[in-house]
Structures are given as structure tokens and as C-alpha cells.
Amino acid sequence: MALKNCSSCGRQTKEYAEFPCPSCGEEKIVRCYHCREVINPYSCKRCGRDGP
Numbered sequence: 450m451a452l453k454n455c456s457s458c459g460r461q462t463k464e465y466a467e468f469p470c471p472s473c474g475e476e477k478i479v480r481c482y483h484c485r486e487v488i489n490p491y492s493c494k495r496c497g498r499d500g501p
């Protein structure tokens with residue numbers, strides 16, 4: 450599993466969930482395990498959507 454940068458905290462992580470942006474569907478959102486646990490918000494780089 451490759452390292453990815455978390456879309457919420459920006460840290461590199463290899464325990465993450467990756468899913469397409471629910472708003473534009475084109476940008477991949479990456480959230481590390483920590484950010485999922487504490488429900489950190491993320492923001493989409495493409496459309497600017499903020500969401501938990």
C-alpha cells in the first residue's frame with residue numbers, strides 16, 4: 450500500500466480511506482485513520498467542498 454497525503458491533516462499515511470468527492474465526483478478524498486476517528490473535516494481541492 451502506497452503512502453498518501455491525507456486530505457484533512459495533510460500528513461502522509463498508509464492507513465486511509467479513499468473515496469471520490471461526493472460533490473464533484475472527480476477528486477479523490479483521502480482520509481487517514483486518525484482523521485476518521487476524530488471526524489476531521491476535509492476539503493476537496495477541485496470544487497472546494499468541505500465535509501465530514
Ligand SMILES: [Zn+2]
Pocket residue numbers: 455456457458459460480481482483484
Ligand atoms: Zn489525516
Ligand SMILES: [Zn+2]
Pocket residue numbers: 470471472473474475476493494495496497498
Ligand atoms: Zn469535489
